[in-house]
Amino acid sequence: MKFVCDRDVLNSAVSTVSRAVSSRSSLAVLEGVYIRAEENGRVTIIGNDLEIGIESVIEADVKEGGEIVIDAKLFGKILASPNDSTISIETNEKYLTLIKSGKAKIEIPGIAPDEFPDLPQVSEDYSVTLPGGVLKNMIEMTSFAAAKTDNDPTRMGALLKIMPDGLSMVALDGYRIAQRNVSLEGNFEPKEMIIPEKSLTELARIIGDSDEDIKIIAAPGHAIFLLETCKLVTRLIEGSYTNFERIIPTSFELELECPTHQIADSVKRASLIILNDVVKGPIRFNITDGNINVSCTTSAGSVDDNLSVDTPPDVALEIGFYNRYLQDVFNVLRDDNIMMKFNKSINPLIITPVEGNDYMYMILPIRLRNAG
Amino acid sequence: MKFVCDRDVLNSAVSTVSRAVSSRSSLAVLEGVYIRAEENGRVTIIGNDLEIGIESVIEADVKEGGEIVIDAKLFGKILASPNDSTISIETNEKYLTLIKSGKAKIEIPGIAPDEFPDLPQVSEDYSVTLPGGVLKNMIEMTSFAAAKTDNDPTRMGALLKIMPDGLSMVALDGYRIAQRNVSLEGNFEPKEMIIPEKSLTELARIIGDSDEDIKIIAAPGHAIFLLETCKLVTRLIEGSYTNFERIIPTSFELELECPTHQIADSVKRASLIILNDVVKGPIRFNITDGNINVSCTTSAGSVDDNLSVDTPPDVALEIGFYNRYLQDVFNVLRDDNIMMKFNKSINPLIITPVEGNDYMYMILPIRLRNAG
Incomplete structure (x- = not known):
């Protein structure tokens, strides 16, 4: 195998696919990136830890076709170090790989590509297509x-529900539920898939600030996310997803509109x-x-903070939450104001936008010892 | 004790003196910052781990004088969290400390100030005064x-030598020596002190980008660095400093002027x-x-790089170094070109500026098995 290409392009492709490379595997081949050069000028680069696989294709001046696996960390360091703008990669029959750029020659042992697992x-x-920014x-x-x-592996993923007129994504553990709904023009064939959280997080990183369209291709056991320059293949989680809809309250005794930043800052202060x-x-x-009086008392001290809100007259509710479950949602809410919806102090809190049902976050309360 | 002040000013002072606070000490009082409010409107804040002490003085509206020690980490977090621009600190006779800002009240236990070690x-x-940027x-x-x-504690510090017409700082371990000389107008009384490396690093951080004058006050066992808004007191290291001058070669068989970035990049690549x-x-x-052919061969592979330099005719020298000792000095050199001065492959390398004797770095070579 021998090809010459732009160093930055190769560096960017290798760092993208490296997100799917095991950092410690019992198989050396899984700690590497697979590279296949074809004589038509395509170089395909793949990282695959068997849960996620990422493939990126770049253009190169291919002098000789072939394939190789190279240790991902070392290759990444070599590509990232400053050098000439073009780079040449050349392997021999013993998989010894010679990397040349500028006046520097680096020779490292490659790994036989035979055992590298194919992407499904x-x-x-x-397939369904939607803007990358919406999916992110x-x-x-x-x-x-x-x-x-979790004992239930489906909870370590998120449920992606494709409906005729839109998509919904839900993630939950035993204490909270987050749901985001999106309307899309189209007439999609309904489908549900449970995607590992790790795969979704990597997908969001790959999307970055781009808003190019993403095509979701579904298949038994796997889903593929097709971007312009790369694709991500993920294993799906098998099992039946928690029937969460029946848990979510639909009527509330108290609905408060709150300024998001103020309540977020109060919770952050109380968490100090x-x-x-x-x-x-x-x-x-x-x-x-x-x-709303926001307070917390621990062995380290006590915090007491206050927030003005419009309430109905004669309201009186004391309710407690684990701080991380509140802070997690305040970290992602972008609206200036939100609705907080309560029943009694033993019932869950629901957080939604002021209007519409694009988003819903539910948290179970902590039972307070001396609740009013 | 009770005072009201600007939250940012207090936050900045506490984060500066916190650099001298032990993160884990057997004495709780050493994990805290000492605060003394005086009725003239001065609030003195001190961190002291017995090796370094940092003191900062701020102005405040002091309602009641007094002193307290507060856990440095928790206090730092409280001051850094967003809130009103003014803050009030109030302690009671049990050292319970009430921190008020905006609508938030935070109450934390303080620590009795009696056992807090005084700064020497x-x-x-x-005293000697020089610009902060020069000292940094x-x-x-x-x-x-x-x-x-090191078995020899003096090597864990740097020797600061004050001479009638300037200063010199030297640091060394068993394998290398770095020396920086500075000429200053004045007629200083000669003095030598060995300052712990950790104290110097903290001092450099405190100086930051400021170029205000710093006064160095010397005393038996201690040195004080006086800045505009704070002072750093450091213990000195006792003992006699290595007599390094006789080790440094003064004549060379080969002197090469090298472009700093190119040789630094080559060494970085060879280190991959x-x-x-x-x-x-x-x-x-x-x-x-x-x-200059720069190369390295390890079990992970081999790197081979080349660099054009002006050499005398018929030169032939092969010499080896531990990569970190080279990279450390390339990280701090700012000149476009440097001189590298060699004798034989068993003799040290000296790196200096192209002209003058402001700086000198010496490294011992590693004996090569198959040196030419």
Whole structure:
């Protein structure tokens, strides 16, 4: 194999596919990026840890076709170090790889490409296309609520529901639910898939600030996200997703419109004395006429803060939450104001936009010892 | 104690003195910042881990004088969190401390100030004043060469030598020496002090981009660096500093003027296959007519790079170095070109500016197995 190409283009492709490379695997080949040069001038670069695979194709001056696997970390460091704008990659029959750029020659051992796992081939029978920015936003508004570990593996992913007139993404653990709904013109064939949270997070990173269209191709066991210059293939999580809709309250005793930044800052301040995961709080909301008192008392001290809101007369509700579950949602909310919807102090809090049903976040409260 | 002041001013003072606070001490009082409010409107804030002490004085509206010690990390977090531009600090006789800003009240336990170690009082009998930028540059060009650990504690500091017409700073471990000389107008009384590397690094951070004058006050066992808004007191290291001058060669068989960036990039590239501290290189310089060949071979691969330089005819020298010792100095050199001065492959390399003797860096070579 031998090809010459632009160093920045190769560097960018290798760093993108490296997101899917295992950093520590029992198989050396899985710690590498696979490179295949074809004599038509296409060089395909793949990283694959068997859960996610990312493939990127670049153009190159291919002198001789072939394939190789190169250690991803070392290759990434070599490509990132300053040198000439073009680079030449050349392998011999023993997979020894010679990398030349400017006056520098670097020779490193490659790995036989035979054992590198192929990306699943998926037919395009089923596909949906939407703007990358919309998909990224759906991921950011929900995926943080997926469980990090859980006996039920479906909770470590997010449910992507394709409906005739739009998409919905939901993530949940045992204590909270985040749901983002998007209307799209089209007439999509309904489909549901549970996508690992890690794959979604990598997808959001790859999308970055681009708003190019993304085609979602669904197949048994896998989904493919097709971008302009690369594709991400992810394993789907099998199982039946928690029937969450019946848990979400639909009527509320108290609905408050709150300035997002003010309540977020109050919760952040009250969290100052929550020193680590052992001293967990809770954060108390004590809602009375025209005021939310946000407080927290731990062994490290106490915080007491107040926020003016419009309330109905004679309101009186004290309710407690684990601070991270509040801070996580305030980190992603972009609206100036939000609705907080309560029933009793033992019932979940629902956070939504002031109008519409584009977004819904539900948190279970912590039972307070001395609640009013 | 009770005072009201600007939150940003207090935050900045506390974060500066916190550099001298132990992050883990057996004495809780050493993990705190000491605060003393005086009724003339001065609030003095001190961090002191017994090796370094930093004191900062701010102006405040002092309602009641007094003193307290507050956990540095928690206080720093509270001051850094967004809130009103003024802040009020109030303690009671049990050292409970109430921090008020905007609508938020935070109450945390303070620590009795009695056991907080006083900063050493030093008379100003001896002092030298120089621009902060000059002192910072002396620290940056030398302190990296101080030993991290050594049986000889003087090597974990840098020697500051005050001479009638200037200053010199030297740091060394067993393998290299860095020396920076500065001429200053004045007629200083000669003095030598060995300052812990950690104190110098903190001093350089405090100086930052400011070029205000710094007064160095020397006293038995301690030195004080007086800046406009704060002072740093450091313990000095006792002992006699290595007599390094006799080790430095004064005549050379080969002197090469090299473009700094090019040789730095070559060494960086050759270091790519030095994967960790176990696989140490060496980096080889093979100097022949008009060329420096920079190479390195490890179990991870080999790198071969070339650099054009003006050499005398018939030159032939192969010499090896530990890559970090070269990279450390290239990180701080700012000149476009430098002089590299060699004798044989078993003799040290000296790096200096092209002209003058403001700076000198010496590294011992690694003996090569198959040197030419």
